[in-house]
Amino acid sequence: MRPDRELRNAFAPPAGARRLGRKFFRRDPIVVAQELLGKRLVRIVDGQRLAGMIVETEAYLGIEDRAAHSFGGRRTLRTEPMFGDGGTAYVFLNYGIHYLLNIVTESKGIPSAVLLRAVEPTEGIDWMLKRRPASKTLHEISSGPGKLGAAFAIDKSLNAEDLVESERLFIERATKARLQSQLIVIRPRIGIDYALEWAHKPLRFYLAGNPHVSRP
């Protein structure tokens, strides 16, 4: 090994140092949903590293939230991951076709989660394009929860995965360039008209002006 490479390695951060830890996720989903914006979603699959900047999220508040699967304390085989510890993945099949990825928040026993709705692809774009043949532009690769699921190869095998420890799926801190403050737009959530008054609550968050957002 060349000396200069050794030097670089010596000063490199320890493995996993960039990854978000348990404490980040063990908080109010409304806070986590907003702070996840700008962070990096990473998926290791098929010997590939896929990554993208999170640009759109929604918060689901558990027991009282009519739009949340855990509404009314419903604890079933399906919703069980929502009752897990902060940092757990909750993956479910929507409309029989799309896998949607949530990140559980709060401590174990308190159901709440953040739905990842859109990501700006940054690594493994060619690999994603093969899974997203319908996308004609880069903006269409993961500009929606179902598209994101397909692009990042999200499926039931990742349900209940612990993103704090997993080697297949995790969240990394923003780089310095991404730490610049960006305007966050706050709107009602999408596709939950059945949730009555909860359909109007401002629980959807996205980065202003980002072209990868599902519905600006």
Place this chain on the structure above:
DNA sequence: CCTCTGATCTTCT
């Protein structure tokens, strides 16, 4: 640009 519709299947009634 927009609206409409079929796809597809797990979960719960």
Place this chain on the structure above:
DNA sequence: GAAGATCAGAGGG
């Protein structure tokens, strides 16, 4: 038996 945290393609403007 119905509904759903969606998407893509078709058709019209």
